[in-house]
Amino acid sequence: MEREHRSGKLLEPYTTVIGSMEKEMGLELTVYQIQSVENIKKYIQEHGKMTKDICYFVSIIPFPQGLGTNFYSDDDIYEGHWYADKRNGWGRMYYADCSTYEGEWFDDSPNGQGMLRLANENRYEGIWKNGKKHGAGKFFFFEKGQLYEGVWVDDIAKCGKMIDFGREEAIDPTSYPIPQIKLRNPTYVLERARSRFLDKNEEDT
Structure with a gap:
């Protein structure tokens, strides 16, 4: 995923960052939560396919280290x-x-x-x-x-x-x-x- 996912700005207002572990093993690990089914639909329309039962997903961004x-x-x-x-x-x-x-x-x-x-x-x-x-x-x-x-x-x-x-x-x-x-x-x-x-x-x- 793109680096903008670090701040969650790319996914707003459809998601909320619910956890983050930075600089672990040279990775940034961020967990996002889809706020509602309606937001899932909006997200699919703007960003591509996603199954409706997915409420959580993880972005892993490698750090040069x-x-x-x-x-x-x-x-x-x-x-x-x-x-x-x-x-x-x-x-x-x-x-x-x-x-x-x-x-x-x-x-x-x-x-x-x-x-x-x-x-x-x-x-x-x-x-x-x-x-x-x-x-x-x-x-x-x-x-x-x-x-x-x-x-x-x-x-x-x-x-x-x-x-x-x-x-x-x-x-x-x-x-x-x-x-x-x-x-x-x-x-x-x-x-x-x-x-x-x-x-x-x-x-x-």
Whole structure:
């Protein structure tokens, strides 16, 4: 039966949902009750044949669950774990813009530890929340030979440090190396800022 049967909307006003067991063995099991003989007749007219002595029927809708692959398009492809018809667990998503995300998913979005590799090979490695960079992470700018390490909130880098990283082998390095920080205690300043954002992140979680 069609997925609309999950809510019972397709069968209204002729039926009433009298029981439901969701996510059991990867199935949604819903029991419907035909409210009257007259409604049975109306249902037969609109939806096809049904014997009059049938007062109950069951719709079983399989959920994608476990390991699997889904082709959203020729270029947007997900392979990994599923639960309750959504990407959940560890998985890899190939996007049409040639970027790739590999890591943890929850409720159909990147959540947890993961890596996003862009088409130019630059990449982010760190924490995600609801599909956004959110928490501690690192961003590698390989074409410039630089690395940013810090804290993100809602996809925005809030505090961290930028250092030269493989600048000698970079395709398009910066004209000058990053100068040394002149603060008396840069580690202390950075850790205080990091703690403030991370503590707030935990409170909002």
